[in-house]
Amino acid sequence: MGDQEAEKLIHAIKLTQKLRGSVTKVFTDLSNGQTSTKEEEKEMLGDLQKSLLSIHDNLSDLEKISQSLPSTVHQTSNNISLVLLDPATDRTQLPSQLIHAHKWTNKVNRLADYACQALQQATLRRTNKSQVGPGLSTKRQRRMPPVAHNIPARYLI
Numbered sequence: 001m002g003d004q005e006a007e008k009l010i011h012a013i014k015l016t017q018k019l020r021g022s023v024t025k026v027f028t029d030l031s032n033g034q035t036s037t038k039e040e041e042k043e044m045l046g047d048l049q050k051s052l053l054s055i056h057d058n059l060s061d062l063e064k065i066s067q068s069l070p071s072t073v074h075q076t077s078n079n080i081s082l083v084l085l086d087p088a089t090d091r092t093q094l095p096s097q098l099i100h101a102h103k104w105t106n107k108v109n110r111l112a113d114y115a116c117q118a119l120q121q122a123t124l125r126r127t128n129k130s131q132v133g134p135g136l137s138t139k140r141q142r143r144m145p146p147v148a149h150n151i152p153a154r155y156l157i
Contacts, residue, residue, distance in 0.1 A: 005069065005070065008065055008068060008069055009069060012062060012065050012066060012069065015058060015061050015062040016062060018058050019055065019058040019059060022051060022054045022055045022058055023055060025051050025054075026051045026052065026055065029044070029047055029048060029051060030048070
């Protein structure tokens, strides 16, 4: 039983390498695809189509064989729990810090979504002077920046 699984795994690795080679060939062909005539362009498109079909076949073969392989990773509800599976970090505080940072990031993201929804629903209006009250101004007085020509002479020496 173990030999069959090992053979399937080796076959899956070979299929993955073949798929990577096919994808590399497509990108290489596309990067070298400077053509001047329509015949060369048609030939390049034919080669590209053959390469893409090869990728499709390799990917479907890999998917078929991967479904027959047993899963070695426990199914979890979220990916953050996979941090705890690393034995190298058992003696450090890194996994707990990562989980804590992940929770805070999710919380900040959720609160930002709430704020975005609230701001989209509310219309922002400026207040009129009549709403503030008589004699009160909503404008601030502008303060002059300190430059040499508006500073009193007694402060210059």
